Amino acid sequence: MTHSVRDFSVLSRPCSLVVFLSAVHLLVALYYVLYSPETLSFLPYFKEAFSNTGLPTNRSRNDGMFVTSAQSKEPSPDETTSLPSAAPQSCPETPPRLVGPHHVEFSNPVSLELVRKENPEIQEGGRWRPKDCTARQKVAIIIPYRHRKTHLKYWLYYLHPILQRQQLDYGVYVVNQYGETTFNRAKLMNVGFTEALKQYDYDCFVFSDVDIVPADDRNLYKCYNQPRHLSVALDKFGFRLPYERIFGGASAMNKEQFTKINGYPNNYWGWGGEDDDVSNRLSIRGLSISRPDSIIGRCRMITHTEDTNNAPNPKRFDQIKHTRETIDRDGLSSLQYRLVSVEKCPLYTNVTVDVGTP
Ligand code: UD2
Ligand code: MN
Numbered sequence: 481m482t483h484s485v486r487d488f489s490v491l492s493r494p495c496s497l498v499v500f501l502s503a504v505h506l507l508v509a510l511y512y513v514l515y516s517p518e519t520l521s522f523l524p525y526f527k528e529a530f531s532n533t534g535l536p537t538n539r540s541r542n543d544g545m546f547v548t549s550a551q552s553k554e555p556s557p558d559e560t561t562s563l564p565s566a567a568p569q570s571c572p573e574t575p576p577r578l579v580g581p582h583h584v585e586f587s588n589p590v591s592l593e594l595v596r597k598e599n600p601e602i603q604e605g606g607r608w609r610p611k612d613c614t615a616r617q618k619v620a621i622i623i624p625y626r627h628r629k630t631h632l633k634y635w636l637y638y639l640h641p642i643l644q645r646q647q648l649d650y651g652v653y654v655v656n657q658y659g660e661t662t663f664n665r666a667k668l669m670n671v672g673f674t675e676a677l678k679q680y681d682y683d684c685f686v687f688s689d690v691d692i693v694p695a696d697d698r699n700l701y702k703c704y705n706q707p708r709h710l711s712v713a714l715d716k717f718g719f720r721l722p723y724e725r726i727f728g729g730a731s732a733m734n735k736e737q738f739t740k741i742n743g744y745p746n747n748y749w750g751w752g753g754e755d756d757d758v759s760n761r762l763s764i765r766g767l768s769i770s771r772p773d774s775i776i777g778r779c780r781m782i783t784h785t786e787d788t789n790n791a792p793n794p795k796r797f798d799q800i801k802h803t804r805e806t807i808d809r810d811g812l813s814s815l816q817y818r819l820v821s822v823e824k825c826p827l828y829t830n831v832t833v834d835v836g837t838p
Contacts, residue, residue, distance in 0.1 A: 562603050564611035571613035571647040578645055581696045584780045589630070590637040596826055599640045605679070606636075606652030606828035608644055615649035617702045619732075620682040622672030623690050623828075624665045626657045631690045631782050636827050638693045645697050651680060652828040654690075657835055658820045663790035666744035666754035667835045670815045673738060675822065675831045685738055686710070688730035691782040698776045703734040706770040707762055712777030720774060727762070727769060728755030730779070740765050742811030745799075749838040751786070753796025760803035761811075 602608050609615055621643075625632065632654065643650050655672040657663060669687050676682055684703035692711050694701075699710055711729030713719040733741075741761035748754035762769060771777060793799075799806075818834040 563607060563609055567611065567613050569613055571610055571615055573616070575645060575647045575700075578697045580698055581775075581778070584638060584693050584695045586634055586780075586782050590633050592633060592636070592827060595633065595637045595640060598637075599644070599827070601644070602640055602827055604826055605824035606640075606826075607650070607680075608640075609649035610644075610647045613647065615647055617648060617684045618680065618682045619643075619648045619650040619684045619686055619702055620672070620676035620680070621650060621652045621686045621688060621701065622669055622676065623652070623654045623688055624657075624668035624672070625654045625690055626663060627787065628690045628784075631784070632828075634782060635688075635690050635693060639701075640827065642694065642697045643701060646700055646702070648702060650701075651676065651682070654828045654830050656830060656832045658818075658832050659834060660789055661835075661837045662749040663751070663787065664746070664749050664835050666748050666757070667746045667815070667817070668833070669744045670746060670812055671817050671819075671833045671835070672831065673743060673812070674815065675819070675833075676829075679829070682735070684732060684734050686730065686732045689728075689781075691784060692730050693780050693782075694730075695778040695780055696776050699772050699779075701730075701732065703732050703737075704770045706768050707737050708732040709769050709771045710777070711779045711781075712771045713774040714779050714781055716781045716783075719778060725759045725763075725769070726755070727759040729781075731758075737767060739812065740767065742807055742813055743815070745803075745806060745810045746815060746835075747806075747810055747838075748793055748796065748799060750793035751790050752792050753800050756796075756800045757803050757806075760800060761807050764804055764807055 596602070621639075623632070623635070636652070639652075653672045653676050655668040655675070657668055672687070673685055676685070686701045688710070692714070694710065701710065702708075707727070709727050709729075709731050711731075712721060714729065741758065741764075745754060745757045748757065759769070817836070820832040820834055821830070823830040823832075
């Protein structure tokens with residue numbers, strides 16, 4: 481008996497060491513389970529599951545609701561459940577799978593089914609992010625739109641693969657002007673900025689016409705230290721800038737740059753002038769325009785005739801003379817619109833908005 485007791489005491493030291501090490505192991509494992517990025521990325525869904533009373537919805541409507549920019553709610557965390565969760569390392573500065581110049585043509589029609597088939601990773605609402613690295617920027621692409629379905633299909637067909645190769649965490653927002661009143665491209669941009677921020681915490685905004693497609697994927701659709709003009713060498717203009725201060729077509733501004741200029745003006749109805757007003761806003765606020773060179777900046781524009789209800793704005797020449805007086809009172813600060821619907825289509829988010837009349 482004494483002998484066996486002595487035996488146990490010989491064992492007790494290694495045993496307690498084993499128990500101690502197991503406890504440490506358990507605690508470390510528990511820590512990783514609770515605080516790993518995967519678990520954290522599930523938390524919002526747990527929260528939603530416990531707080532949700534109805535069915536999950538991918539469509540929000542507020543017919544008849546009048547929205548001002550001041551009412552825009554806090555950016556919500558990404559609510560798109562099937563996107564890959566953030567990877568630990570950030571994506572390389574230069575995306576590795578770019579192809580450089582590529583062929584762009586608008587002769588054979590493309591269908592949305594084809595675009596979906598060729599881009600199986602795009603999530604509803606036109607959202608995508610890389611799965612093997614964390615994108616350097618969260619980019620909302622804002623497209624002013626009305627009655628240009630054929631152009632939109634080409635745009636989606638060419639741009640989705642390019643934006644994926646550029647490793648951006650991006651979403652496509654088609655801002656569709658409701659009704660048949662005079663078109664207001666600039667106001668649609670302000671609505672796109674405001675509505676995209678309600679969906680996700682974007683830090684960069686690319687504003688692009690629906691008919692412009694880059695012909696070189698090294699032309700990164702992201703933001704830079706200065707506002708970026710992207711469509712610098714358009715076929716329409718003989719592959720060069722028609723004038724130095726041009727900022728129309730496709731351009732990118734981060735949140736800070738865009739709010740610094742108070743966004744786009746809301747009072748340019750019909751064709752023209754609004755892009756030059758933004759260019760004035762940039763120089764008034766001490767910002768300059770950055771651009772890729774004319775090789776990387778090659779773009780194609782789909783040729784088209786004048787749209788109905790978008791005749792040249794006769795007031796534009798006078799308006800662009802007065803940007804200095806209007807910049808503070810006309811823009812994001814005075815934005816008012818009636819949101820008709822926000823619909824998450826498979827390849828883009830369709831924001832339909834009543835912007836009113838002149
Ligand atoms: C030039 C500018 C453009 C804008 C416009 C004057 C370039 C390369 N482009 O383009 O940025 O400043 O002049 O407003 O400098 N849209 C519709 N439906 C309509 C009308 C317009 O969807 O009924 C949208 C669409 O995205 C279109 C954009 O507005 O691409 C600009 O209109 P545009 O294509 O008629 O103007 P454009 O080509 O002269
Ligand atoms: Mn055009």
